[in-house]
Amino acid sequence: MNTTTKAPKGIWKVIFASSAGTLIEWYDFYIFGSLAIVIATKFFPQGNPTAAFLSTLATFAAGFVVRPFGALVFGRLGDMIGRKYTFMLTLLLMGGATFLIGCVPGYDTIGFFAPLLVLILRLLQGLALGGEYGGAATYVAEHAPDHQRGYWTSWIQTTATVGLFISLVVILLTKTMLSKEAFDEWGWRVPFWLSIMMVLVSYLIRRNMHESPLFAKAKAEGKTSTNPLKESFGNRYNLKFVLLALFGATMGQGVVWYTGQFYALSFIQKTCNIESTQTDSLLAVALLMGTPFFVVFGWLSDKVGRKSIMMVGMLLAIICYRPIYKAMYNLSDLKNKSELVSNTASDVKATVAGNGDSVYHYTTAVTYSDGTLYAYDSTVVVHADKAAEITKPKISKATTMNSSDKWTMIFLVFIQVLFVTMVYGPIAAFLVEMFPVKIRYTSMSLPYHVGNGIFGGLLPTVAVYLSSRAKDSGQGDWYLEGLWYPIILASVSLVIGIIYINSKRRVE
Amino acid sequence: MDLLKKLLGIVWIALALAAAYFCIFIFGVPKFTSGKQEDLVFGIVILFVLTPIIVGGLFTFGYYALLGEYSDKKQLE
Numbered sequence: 001m002n003t004t005t006k007a008p009k010g011i012w013k014v015i016f017a018s019s020a021g022t023l024i025e026w027y028d029f030y031i032f033g034s035l036a037i038v039i040a041t042k043f044f045p046q047g048n049p050t051a052a053f054l055s056t057l058a059t060f061a062a063g064f065v066v067r068p069f070g071a072l073v074f075g076r077l078g079d080m081i082g083r084k085y086t087f088m089l090t091l092l093l094m095g096g097a098t099f100l101i102g103c104v105p106g107y108d109t110i111g112f113f114a115p116l117l118v119l120i121l122r123l124l125q126g127l128a129l130g131g132e133y134g135g136a137a138t139y140v141a142e143h144a145p146d147h148q149r150g151y152w153t154s155w156i157q158t159t160a161t162v163g164l165f166i167s168l169v170v171i172l173l174t175k176t177m178l179s180k181e182a183f184d185e186w187g188w189r190v191p192f193w194l195s196i197m198m199v200l201v202s203y204l205i206r207r208n209m210h211e212s213p214l215f216a217k218a219k220a221e222g223k224t225s226t227n228p229l230k231e232s233f234g235n236r237y238n239l240k241f242v243l244l245a246l247f248g249a250t251m252g253q254g255v256v257w258y259t260g261q262f263y264a265l266s267f268i269q270k271t272c273n274i275e276s277t278q279t280d281s282l283l284a285v286a287l288l289m290g291t292p293f294f295v296v297f298g299w300l301s302d303k304v305g306r307k308s309i310m311m312v313g314m315l316l317a318i319i320c321y322r323p324i325y326k327a328m329y330n331l332s333d334l335k336n337k338s339e340l341v342s343n344t345a346s347d348v349k350a351t352v353a354g355n356g357d358s359v360y361h362y363t364t365a366v367t368y369s370d371g372t373l374y375a376y377d378s379t380v381v382v383h384a385d386k387a388a389e390i391t392k393p394k395i396s397k398a399t400t401m402n403s404s405d406k407w408t409m410i411f412l413v414f415i416q417v418l419f420v421t422m423v424y425g426p427i428a429a430f431l432v433e434m435f436p437v438k439i440r441y442t443s444m445s446l447p448y449h450v451g452n453g454i455f456g457g458l459l460p461t462v463a464v465y466l467s468s469r470a471k472d473s474g475q476g477d478w479y480l481e482g483l484w485y486p487i488i489l490a491s492v493s494l495v496i497g498i499i500y501i502n503s504k505r506r507v508e
Numbered sequence: 509m510d511l512l513k514k515l516l517g518i519v520w521i522a523l524a525l526a527a528a529y530f531c532i533f534i535f536g537v538p539k540f541t542s543g544k545q546e547d548l549v550f551g552i553v554i555l556f557v558l559t560p561i562i563v564g565g566l567f568t569f570g571y572y573a574l575l576g577e578y579s580d581k582k583q584l585e
Contacts, residue, residue: 065557240577243569247520450561458558461550465535492523500513500573502583 014143015155017209018136021091021202022156024195025132026163027170028098029063029125031191034167038188042106043114062122064457067449070130072229075442078135079228082219083142083212083441087135088203094128095199097121102192130453134445141432142212147302153428154298158291161420164261165287168280170194218437228442232435241434242447248501249430250451252314252493253423255486258456259321260416261287263463263482267325268409271467271479272332275375275398282410289410290417297425306430307503313422314494320415321483328412329479331405334366334374343367356384371402436507459485510579520570524563531559 032039070090078086101121107114137156144152170191178187210216218224225231233239261283269279301309330336349361359381366374375398381391401409431444463482470478531554540551572578 065553236572236577239568240572243565243572244578246565247569450565454558454561458553462535495516496520496569499509499516500578502580504584 008143008145008148011143011152014140014209015152017202017205018087018140019155019159021087021199021206022132022136023159023163023166024198024202025091025094025129026160027167027198028094028195029129030164030167031098031171031195032063032101032122032125034171035188035191038184039118041184042188043104043118045107062119062126064126064453066123066126067130067453067457068446070127071134071445071449072130072442073127074131075134075232075445076228078131078138078441079225079439082215083135083139084206084209086441087132087139088206090128090131090135091199091203091206094125094132095196095203097124097128098192098199099196101125102189102195126453130445130449133448134441137428138432138441138444139212141429142214142437149429149432150301150306150426151295151299153432154295154301154425156428157294157298157421157424160257160424161261161287161291161294161417165284165291167191168284172277172280214437223438225438228439232439232443232446238435238439238443242443244496244500245431245434245444246447246451248493248497249310249427250447251455252451252490252497253310253427254451254453254456255459255489256314256317256423257420257452258459259317259483259486260413260420263459263486264328264413264416266460267328267479267482268332268413272329273397273399274332274409275400278400278406282406283413286410286413286417289414290421293418293421294425297422298429301426301429305503306426306433307497307501309426310423310430311494311497313419314490314497316422317416317419318487318490318494320419321487322480324412324415325480325483326477328409331409331412332399332401334368334372334399337368337370337372340367340369353381358382358384370405372405373400374398375400433507455489510576510581513573513578514576517570517572517574520566520573522570524566524570527566528559528563531555531562 074086074090077089098121101118104110104114104117104121133156136159137153140156141149141153174187174190175183211219215224231238233242264286265279265283268274268282269276274282297309297313344364344366346362346364348363351359351361353359359379362376362378362380364374364376366376368374375396377396379394381393383391427448431448432440435443462485465482466484467478467480467482470481475481536551536554536559538551539547540555542551576582
């Protein structure tokens with residue numbers, strides 16, 4: 001990539017120091033979500049309502065809702081004592097919390113202390129993440145020359161996606177190297193333990209970095225803030241820009257980000273019923289293909305402006321989401337395929353459990369003319385004690401796509417990742433340029449984490465609620481109803497962004 | 509354009525009130541009172557986190573817009 005002028009001295013070290021730590025923090029955050037099912041069985045036993053409540057709290061509220069509070073706590077610190085020390089603190093906090101999650105004994109060993117400890121550690125993860133991004137983005141931006149800020153900060157923007165990718169790969173590798181039993185027993189802890197080594201390396205790198213030159217200059221001149229929270233949110237002049245950053249940019253960016261990555265993943269797995277390893281691998285491929293475009297659009301934003309690229313990304317997402325998801329659903333819809341009846345195999349195995357219950361395991365494997373495979377498993381328990389409560393059958397369905405459909409699905413996800421790169425690539429530079437040095441870390445962190453943590457984080461819940469309601473009411477395209485949440489929020493951000501954001505305004 | 513920004517302030521205020529209604533009565537309260545443990549957390553987040561942010565934040569944004577705080581002149585001050 002031609003950046004037309006030589007890279008500023010030391011900038012690659014700055015990028016590496018910031019990005020490595022931010023990537024590790026995203027990895028730490030994502031492995032919890034990726035291993036949520038295993039964690040639930042170890043720490044939040046089924047059938048216990050309080051434990052189930054704590055489980056939901058840990059995975060959802062602690063992970064997302066707490067992020068804005070982290071933004072406030074560490075943003076304030078970063079504007080008072082400096083970027084470097086604050087985002088070393090967030091790195092150590094995240095690394096320590098992640099490592100300790102891997103060390104907490106299970107519910108069977110220490111009872112209710114187990115879910116409580118996991119919840120507290122998850123809260124610390126959320127707080128740390130809330131403080132990390134603002135620090136890393138501000139630190140890089142304050143080293144970059146004005147006309148290249150979009151390009152250099154876009155490297156930070158790759159870290160969330162790459163962190164997700166690495167978390168999928170590490171978990172996949174650990175599962176491959178261990179037996180299923182070993183992974184379920186203790187192997188799931190390995191990705192958590194791995195984090196501490198990565199964090200230590202990143203800490204040693206960051207420790208040797210200098211403070212941001214702009215902050216150091218402001219501090220030397222006595223121009224830092226003594227109360228960044230009050231100056232950021234307690235005065236109308238700055239608060240109005242915080243609100244504009246939220247409703248005109250990060251709210252739309254947050255929902256596009258979560259739709260293109262997490263909602264696509266859960267839609268393919270749960271609505272299209274695609275087999276989980278195939279789902280993970282096709283998402284990983286789409287992410288890999290799309291990641292370079294964070295840098296492309298960050299670079300482009302230096303030429304044509306941040307606002308135009310972000311708004312075009314939102315507009316394309318709004319227009320294209322429904323057709324894309326309709327195409328994704330139709331790809332996997334077995335009604336469109338011809339079954340090879342002669343290849344269909346059914347089997348039933350009957351066993352008797354120790355308590356006298358009869359367990360019937362039905363499997364059906366269907367092959368279609370285009371190479372698609374469908375596996376249907378159900379387990380039915382007939383209790384020996386006729387008075388016992390009837391157990392609902394456990395059913396699992398999984399479709400394995402043929403190669404052509406798989407690549408079409410990858411392409412459809414890749415398009416969504418492109419929208420993500422358009423809205424997310426330039427946003428670090430955009431947010432940094434909205435606020436003055438002395439309150440930058442605080443002011444930019446809050447709208448970012450509200451837009452992503454709250455609006456984006458709520459997307460799966462709201463989307464599932466909307467599509468379930470539509471399905472129950474018998475709507476034909478019920479599977480598209482969940483998209484109204486990101487479409488509406490992105491539309492509001494698009495209108496506000498186009499009308500209210502003044503591209504000429506850039507705080508130096 | 510500055511006039512449009514001001515007039516749209518009314519729209520954002522109305523949208524904030526509509527969002528409040530949806531968040532509280534259509535989504536939040538049914539989740540909060542469903543009796544299911546897994547709905548309780550979401551209900552709490554909708555009612556006590558999302559609703560105040562949307563209503564308070566969007567309302568304030570609309571109010572500032574109505575006052576002309578987002579005029580080009582004021583943004584470039």
